Amino acid sequence: MLTGCPTWPEEFAEKYRKEGCWRGETFGEMLRERAVRHGSRTAVICGDAHVSYKELDMRTDRLAAGFLKMGIKKEDRVIVQLPNITEFFEVCFALFRIGALPVFALPSHRQSEIAYFCEFTEAAAYIIPDTHSGFDYRRLARQVRSKLPALGHVIVAGDPEEFQALSDLYIDADPGRHPNVKPDDIAFLQLSGGSTGLSKLIPRTHDDYIYSLRVSADICRLDHDSVYLAALPMAHNYPLSSPGVLGTLYAGGRVVLAQGPSPDETFPLIEKEKVTIAAVVPPLALIWLEAASSRCDDLSSLQVFQVGGAKFSAEAARRVKTLLNCTLQQVYGMAEGLVSYTRLDDPEDIIINTQGRPMSPLDEIRIVDKSGREVEPGQTGELLTRGPYTIRGYYKAEEHNAKAFTPDGFYRTGDLVKVNSSGYLIVEGRAKDQINRGGEKVAAEEVENHLLAHPAVHDAAVVSMPDEFLGERSCAYIIPRDNPPAAAELQQFLRDRGLAAYKIPDRVEFTDSFPQTGVGKVSKKALRKAIAEKMSASLKAKQ
Numbered sequence: 001m002l003t004g005c006p007t008w009p010e011e012f013a014e015k016y017r018k019e020g021c022w023r024g025e026t027f028g029e030m031l032r033e034r035a036v037r038h039g040s041r042t043a044v045i046c047g048d049a050h051v052s053y054k055e056l057d058m059r060t061d062r063l064a065a066g067f068l069k070m071g072i073k074k075e076d077r078v079i080v081q082l083p084n085i086t087e088f089f090e091v092c093f094a095l096f097r098i099g100a101l102p103v104f105a106l107p108s109h110r111q112s113e114i115a116y117f118c119e120f121t122e123a124a125a126y127i128i129p130d131t132h133s134g135f136d137y138r139r140l141a142r143q144v145r146s147k148l149p150a151l152g153h154v155i156v157a158g159d160p161e162e163f164q165a166l167s168d169l170y171i172d173a174d175p176g177r178h179p180n181v182k183p184d185d186i187a188f189l190q191l192s193g194g195s196t197g198l199s200k201l202i203p204r205t206h207d208d209y210i211y212s213l214r215v216s217a218d219i220c221r222l223d224h225d226s227v228y229l230a231a232l233p234m235a236h237n238y239p240l241s242s243p244g245v246l247g248t249l250y251a252g253g254r255v256v257l258a259q260g261p262s263p264d265e266t267f268p269l270i271e272k273e274k275v276t277i278a279a280v281v282p283p284l285a286l287i288w289l290e291a292a293s294s295r296c297d298d299l300s301s302l303q304v305f306q307v308g309g310a311k312f313s314a315e316a317a318r319r320v321k322t323l324l325n326c327t328l329q330q331v332y333g334m335a336e337g338l339v340s341y342t343r344l345d346d347p348e349d350i351i352i353n354t355q356g357r358p359m360s361p362l363d364e365i366r367i368v369d370k371s372g373r374e375v376e377p378g379q380t381g382e383l384l385t386r387g388p389y390t391i392r393g394y395y396k397a398e399e400h401n402a403k404a405f406t407p408d409g410f411y412r413t414g415d416l417v418k419v420n421s422s423g424y425l426i427v428e429g430r431a432k433d434q435i436n437r438g439g440e441k442v443a444a445e446e447v448e449n450h451l452l453a454h455p456a457v458h459d460a461a462v463v464s465m466p467d468e469f470l471g472e473r474s475c476a477y478i479i480p481r482d483n484p485p486a487a488a489e490l491q492q493f494l495r496d497r498g499l500a501a502y503k504i505p506d507r508v509e510f511t512d513s514f515p516q517t518g519v520g521k522v523s524k525k526a527l528r529k530a531i532a533e534k535m536s537a538s539l540k541a542k543q
């Protein structure tokens with residue numbers, strides 16, 4: 001087992017095996033088995049290209065051979081920053097097959113995030129597209145390499161320029177030579193939204209993740225006739241696994257890759273490929289609902305419309321059935337594990353007003369107050385969880401793990417939740433220092449640390465402010481040293497430091513001091529209230 005990855009105590013592992021959750025399957029075997037069973041069926045559609053299960057399996061073997069030949073070994077970490085292209089699957093399954101670990105970066109990550117992932121994981125390779133959405137990832141790779149000269153191979157899907165071409169790594173395979181990969185090995189490192197500084201890395205095993213795919217596919221009733229539209233970047237845990245692209249392949253269905261999430265890109269694809277299930281975040285759901293009432297694409301194949309990643313308002317939820325003529329499914333989940341779904345046959349009231357119930361009967365839930373005591377049934381508190389697919393600790397984060405998990409292994413989600421009498425969860429808010437910008441998570445501390453590097457900044461506190469469209473946006477409160485810099489200058493400063501665009505504060509406010517809590521800490525609650533009031537007053541003044 002890779003060092004630095006806390007895992008389940010043996011008694012729990014035994015229970016999860018005995019209960020039939022962990023069936024001893026690896027991702028490499030999963031794809032092979034699907035290729036035998038569904039051979040000529042289409043697995044992935046990207047533009048005009050249709051890739052069958054058999055082709056995907058063969059190309060994966062060839063790429064695995066290429067990775068081995070270039071020296072990538074079992075347990076090596078490989079940063080994978082690929083958009084929604086077929087190579088994403090070939091790369092991931094090839095790494096799974098040789099026991100190397102993809103580290104899932106998002107296409108929106110920039111030098112700051114990528115350099116950290118490469119350095120922290122001591123990555124053996126970094127895999128990128130040539131360009132995507134007008135951005136040249138080779139330039140990014142050059143920046144990262146100038147910061148980290150020891151960075152291993154840079155592999156490019158597309159025109160490699162001075163780097164290694166991915167296409168040259170597909171070589172004749174000898175599958176017999178693959179290292180022995182075990183079901184309880186770590187399969188990959190997923191990223192946490194983060195609340196304390198930099199993103200933590202989440203080690204997921206073959207056993208636990210494949211279990212989550214199986215249950216998710218079952219709850220969403222996927223089978224080989226299902227067609228899943230990947231509209232969001234599929235490296236994110238939600239479109240990856242809930243049931244996402246991997247759950248669809250698990251069920252033998254078809255994955256359709258969209259190049260962007262807008263109705264212009266996705267609606268014609270839904271019509272053309274007869275998509276049956278699509279997953280979006282709340283702001284995108286609003287755009288789709290708006291577009292559905294004005295466009296005339298035929299969306300009649302769509303059966304399930306998943307919304308998750310951030311709270312979906314009941315008011316918008318109510319419009320799904322009439323505008324999209326399909327079943328809404330609310331999804332509340334986290335890359336650390338626990339995923340909660342409304343079921344497809346749940347009553348309307350549950351689907352509209354709750355974030356579902358945990359997917360596994362073995363998920364354990366506790367709702368606690370600030371002192372860690374369980375609250376009365378139906379009361380709001382922090383959700384703690386433990387179960388067969390919820391991790392027991394982050395990768396190489398001993399100190400943080402001691403705080404983020406209880407001594408008996410429950411993960412502290414940082415979400416404020418209440419549970420109704422039928423066991424359905426309603427997300428009420430958040431106790432963690434994070435901004436959920438329409439599903440994209442921003443750790444306040446990470447942005448504050450970058451702001452503090454500016455010479456004119458004495459102190460910084462980043463908080464959320466309400467936003468009608470995204471749910472929340474970010475606001476940076478700054479105590480300047482002398483003359484406050486312009487807000488735009490600070491934003492540019494963060495961009496120049498290579499921070500992903502979604503983390504750049506949407507608004508900057510200058511102040512002389514921060515309100516404090518009773519114990520002398522910055523009161524983010526008071527700052528959130530102040531900015532919310534200011535926004536609402538300026539809105540009223542405009543009306």
Ligand code: J2J
Pocket residue numbers: 191192193237238241242307308309310311312330331332333334335336339355413415427430436439441
């Ligand atoms: C309110 N908050 C939500 C929801 C996530 C499936 C779905 C989502 C994620 C995900 C995921 C929410 N309502 N419906 O990994 O497999 C917030 C919570 C949670 C955090 C986790 C999946 N759905 N959230 O969003 O790791 O605060 O995973 O703890 O990115 O998103 O974020 P992330």
